[in-house]
Amino acid sequence: MKMKKKIAWSDYMTYIGVTIAFVIVSFLKKGGALNRSQLGLLVPICAYITMAISLNLTVGILGELSLGHAGFMSIGAFSGIIAAMSLVNVIPYDGVRMAIAMVVGAVMAGIFGFFIGIPVLRLRGDYLAIVTLAFGEIIKEILTCLIVGVDAEGLHILINIDGSKTASDLNLLEGGKAIIKGAQGAVGTKTIASFTAGYILIMISLIIILNLIRSRSGRAIMAIRDNRIAAESVGIEITKYKMMAFVTSAAIAGAAGALYGLNYSSLAAAKFDFNTSILVLVFVVLGGLGNIWGSIVAATVLYILPEALRSFADYRMLMYAIVLIVVMLATNSSKAKDLLDKLKPAGKEEEQ
Amino acid sequence: MEFLSYLISGISLGSVYAIIALGYTMVYGIAKMLNFAHGDVIMVGGYMSFCAMSYLHLPGWVSVLVGMVVCTLLGIIIEALAYKPLRSAPSLAVLITAIGVSYLLQNSALLIWGANPMSYPPVISGTLHLFDGQLSISYVSIITVTACVLIMLGLTAFTSKTKMGKAMRACSEDKGAAQLMGINVNRTISLTFAIGSALAAIAGVLLCSSYPTLMPTTGSMPGIKAFTAAVFGGIGSIPGAFLGGLLLGIIESLAKAYISTQLSNSIVFAVLIVVLLVRPAGLLGKYVPEKV
DSSP states (O other): OHHHHHHHHHHHHHHHHHHHHHHHHHHHHHTTOSOHHHHHHHHHHHHHHHHHHHHHIIIIISOOOOSOHHHHHHHHHHHHHHHHHHTTTTOOOHHHHHHHHHHHHHHHHHHHHHHHHHHHTTSOHHHHHHHHHHHHHHHHHHHHTEEEEEETTEEEEEEOSSSOOOGGGGOOOTTOEEEEEGGGOBOSOOOOOOHHHHHHHHHHHHHHHHHHHHSHHHHHHHHHHHOHHHHHHTTOOHHHHHHHHHHHHHHHHHHHHHHHHTTSSOBOGGGSSHHHHHHHHHHHHHHOTTOHHHHHHHHHHHHHHHHHGGGGGGGHHHHHHHHHHHHHHHHHOHHHHHHHHHHSOHHHHHHO | OHHHHHHHHHHHHHHHHHHHHHHHHHHHHHHOOOOTTHHHHHHHHHHHHHHHHHTSOOOHHHHHHHHHHHHHHHHHHHIIIIIGGGTTSOHHHHHHHHHHHHHHHHHHHHHHHOSSOEEOOOSSOOEEEETTTTEEEEHHHHHHHHHHHHHHHHHHHHHHHSHHHHHHHHHHHOHHHHHHTTOOHHHHHHHHHHHHHHHHHHHHHHHHHHSOEEOTTTTHHHHHHHHHHHHHHOTTOHHHHHHHHHHHHHHHHHHHHHTOSTTHHHHHHHHHHHHHHHSTTOSSOOOOOOOO
């Protein structure tokens, strides 16, 4: 009973913490305390926080290493952009279009997550990881070949396999416009993503993920992570619960992608490459596997860090790499652990 | 003839992948870690031989040796500083550290040599013309394939015949038992990293000789491809890495020629996915069923 209360308490603290952060930043924004480049970081931070907590569901809770999470983000981004751009004339309200875009992004990424999950979840360990990497790269290349336009007749979609087609091959009617132009990616997107939308997305994702983790299904998913054979022998359907976690994670990543995509007037599919997947994975691992609150903090700090290191100019990514290595060594090596134990005050040990 | 020339360029590319994959697979087999920094060691090897040739005006084969020596030292240093303290840490922590090392190498190269691509002078130039000039094979391709086969045979002999090689195999099977038999596990792992990095240097020189642009990110995509090749052939297996690398190169080259340049990587990865579904441990990997 006590345990349960403690868990609920930490969940509420997460919601409250995110809300407080949102309120403070909103006030700073209103008061004009943030400069242009800082304001530009707000929406991407929200998108990456959502990415991190969704990947934490796959890596931390389900216990399967995914190296292709950016693939789902790009599916969400591009389907969200298509949805929002084709509804420009139908729905005049930016907020409503943003919501629709995120839902479309989530659904599309969820569908892809399901079909990708069928082969992926049959594999284990590093083999699973490499196949997610492979899917991430495949999605990136296919999206690079995609040409989409919209006119009065509806959507026109072309796949540019041999590299010879351009947006003019869409044969759009008068007044139609190209939304996605192959390797250039989405161009001329109306940027409707806002910090408030980002906050709402984070809260919804948190509610979905935290409730999933605390539910019967969530316990089943964690049981599979801890011991697959034991879980199977007590009657847990492995495939069903693995798929549940994987699809939820993909769908939330899709919504985050839609938010991210609608924040930029132009966006190429090449942005969502292996390095983006790794970036999000770094957030999750540094924040602590299975620790949702940790993912939020790590995503925020690590996304701001390269910007904060701007004064080091050329050295900033080098600093970032060194910080990453030092943090991993300090938190994981046995020598550093011994050192920390010695530094801890004697009173602390009695508590445990 | 056209097909043959595509096939040959595929075999040559595949041989480079195979050399990188051999390094990957050895490190994975013994340390059970995905060394993401391996691709960047290739880049360092390329730059080192570039510097030796352009600035010090050394002959090509000496520059290869320079690259190998520097990369071997680099491999040993990386292992000692970044991976050794994490021997007992969870594998994900090691993975992230490897990614950190990869960023470190890339950004150091960026600071030292700048972001602009350098044009790499091939270690050996010239082309062999066959069938009245209908088929031309560059000497680099011939050397690449020969080097790859020699390295594969050498490594196989090394791991099966020599004492150190046997120690390596023992460590990859069971570290605890190997230690009880008097094998210095730490030294064996360091040696594996040294060999893997030396191979990466050779691969770097060969890669840059066939594709003569050198950038700080030169190594990342070949690194990922070679990792795929290692998994394709069955990770941990030396003939598997050779076979996987070769097949991957051939598939990529033929896909580029006959299907689509844009989607050539996708086709490579799609083949990998299909192979893993049919043989979950790769082509030559041993599938070990879990015991309850």
